[in-house]
Amino acid sequence: MESLHSVILDPDNSEIPSIYDCHKKKFNCIKNKLIIIKDLKINDKLGCDEDNILYIDKYQWGQYFRRVWYNQSRKKTEQFLHQAFIEMIQFLDKYLVFLDETPKFIVKILDPRYKDLTDEICKFINDIIVGLYNLKKTYPDYKELKCRVDSIIMTLVDFKDKSQSHMTLAIYSPINIRERALSF
Numbered sequence: 001m002e003s004l005h006s007v008i009l010d011p012d013n014s015e016i017p018s019i020y021d022c023h024k025k026k027f028n029c030i031k032n033k034l035i036i037i038k039d040l041k042i043n044d045k046l047g048c049d050e051d052n053i054l055y056i057d058k059y060q061w062g063q064y065f066r067r068v069w070y071n072q073s074r075k076k077t078e079q080f081l082h083q084a085f086i087e088m089i090q091f092l093d094k095y096l097v098f099l100d101e102t103p104k105f106i107v108k109i110l111d112p113r114y115k116d117l118t119d120e121i122c123k124f125i126n127d128i129i130v131g132l133y134n135l136k137k138t139y140p141d142y143k144e145l146k147c148r149v150d151s152i153i154m155t156l157v158d159f160k161d162k163s164q165s166h167m168t169l170a171i172y173s174p175i176n177i178r179e180r181a182l183s184f
Contacts, residue, residue, distance in 0.1 A: 078148050
């Protein structure tokens with residue numbers, strides 16, 4: 001019998017990535033793009049360069065002048081957040097659909113890598129939520145950014161709740177199953 005972890009080859013003898021490999025690769029790409037957010041402190045500003053790579057403008061002397069020089073602003077920070085998280089939210093939605101449509105037995109028992117991936121995603125969400133709260137505190141009077149951050153946080157927490165419910169598996173002892181099977 002073939003293992004779920006075995007490699008499948010197409011007619012050209014090149015590897016076809018598994019669904020898990022595709023999910024993992026996409027998550028790692030998103031994680032590498034957003035990992036900087038976990039390091040945000042209060043009064044640090046988020047910026048984005050020409051290559052759409054996020055960076056932190058630390059709170060120090062000259063921060064205002066650097067942001068003006070590089071044409072950064074509150075409005076642009078809100079746009080960066082929207083663009084950066086739209087990709088993540090789409091991935092999380094597709095991942096939840098996958099968990100919904102895949103029989104729980106396969107995801108939880110036959111391929112435990114999904115539990116590890118789900119745990120890794122939830123840990124990453126916990127890490128970046130702290131930075132998002134700090135960003136929200138940096139702009140206390142800018143309602144649009146605060147609403148954007150709140151919306152992102154609520155979506156991330158909702159994903160965590162739904163994904164954790166998929167990963168919980170009721171363990172039935174053989175005794176309970178046997179008793180139920182004999183109860184007519």
